[in-house]
Amino acid sequence: RKEVEQDPGPFNVPEGATVAFNCTYSNSASQSFFWYRQDCRKEPKLLMSVYSSGNEDGRFTAQLNRASQYISLLIRDSKLSDSATYLCVADYWGAQKLVFGQGTRLTINP
Amino acid sequence: GAGVSQSPSNKVTEKGKDVELRCDPISGHTALYWYRQSLGQGLEFLIYFQGNSAPDKSGLPSDRFSAERTGGSVSTLTIQRTQQEDSAVYLCASSSNGMVVTEAFFGQGTRLTVV
Numbered sequence: 001r002k003e004v005e006q007d008p009g010p011f012n013v014p015e016g017a018t019v020a021f022n023c024t025y026s027n028s029a030s031q032s033f034f035w036y037r038q039d040c041r042k043e044p045k046l047l048m049s050v051y052s053s054g055n056e057d058g059r060f061t062a063q064l065n066r067a068s069q070y071i072s073l074l075i076r077d078s079k080l081s082d083s084a085t086y087l088c089v090a091d092y093w094g095a096q097k098l099v100f101g102q103g104t105r106l107t108i109n110p
Numbered sequence: 111g112a113g114v115s116q117s118p119s120n121k122v123t124e125k126g127k128d129v130e131l132r133c134d135p136i137s138g139h140t141a142l143y144w145y146r147q148s149l150g151q152g153l154e155f156l157i158y159f160q161g162n163s164a165p166d167k168s169g170l171p172s173d174r175f176s177a178e179r180t181g182g183s184v185s186t187l188t189i190q191r192t193q194q195e196d197s198a199v200y201l202c203a204s205s206s207n208g209m210v211v212t213e214a215f216f217g218q219g220t221r222l223t224v225v
Contacts, residue, residue: 032211043201043216044153087153091211096141097166098203098214102152 003027006088006101014109017078021104023088024070033064035073036087038103044087047073075106083108112136114217116202122223123192131187131220135204142185143203143214144177153201159185160207192224 006023013019025033033050048055050062050071061074071090075082088101115134123129135142144156155169159179170176174192179185189196199221203214 034213043218045216046213049213092166096160096207096211097155097158098143098211099155100145100153 002101003092003099004088004090004101006086006104008102008104010105010107012107012109013078015078015080017108018074018076019078019106020072020074021086021088021106022070022072023101023104024068025088025090025099026069027090027092028066028069030090030092032091033062033071034089034098035060035062035071036089036100038085038087040084044100047086078108080108080110082106114202114204114215116200116217116220118220119218120221120223122225125194125224126191128188128190129192129222131189131200131202131222133185133187133202133204133217135183135185135202136206136215137183139204139206139215140182141205141207141214142179143205144185144187145201145203146198147201147219148198156187156200189222192222194224197222197224 004025035047036044037047038044050064054063059076063072085103085105087103117132142159145153157167157177161182174190177187199219201219203216205212205214
């Protein structure tokens with residue numbers, strides 16, 4: 001079983017729609033979680049950290065469910081510019097090593 | 111000041127040759143990571159450094175791969191006797207980890223092509 005698992009997609013949704021991704025992690029001791037965004041042929045960049053209480057940044061909301069060991073990302077009112085691959089990240093057993101999921105590819109259609 | 115810098119940005123090498131990839135982390139960042147990304151795939155963890163030591167080398171694919179970090183700064187990833195399956199983008203990241211893991215900042219990567 002992979003340490004961090006995501007549905008690779010692709011997700012194709014119309015502009016303005018709401019889209020949600022889930023990601024599961026296998027190590028119950030993981031403490032830090034992130035969502036990264038990667039554009040085609042570019043390096044990954046931090047989208048947002050994920051906190052236990054959940055957090056929101058504009059149209060983006062991240063949630064952590066420790067009991068079920070998954071994190072989620074919700075994008076509201078999606079824009080064409082949201083088209084990218086979204087990478088879920090967890091630390092490895094609370095240690096200072098970041099493990100990435102394989103990414104979920106999202107395409108927003110006009 | 112500047113972000114994570116990697117060099118070269120592109121490298122084409124013949125099968126069997128050795129290559130050396132360089133990463134300059136953000137100044138003051140103690141943690142440094144190397145990942146590999148094949149076309150259309152996710153990020154494969156290779157190794158990470160805390161200071162100059164590498165607590166976790168578990169991701170290195172074979173003994174042809176080695177990495178070092180000196181002065182708590184620059185890191186080099188060396189691949190000996192390159193094979194075609196080594197072709198990928200090699201990404202370096204750094205972070206200012208303290209008691210908790212913080213976000214990692216990535217360089218633009220080195221695109222390695224073995225012909």
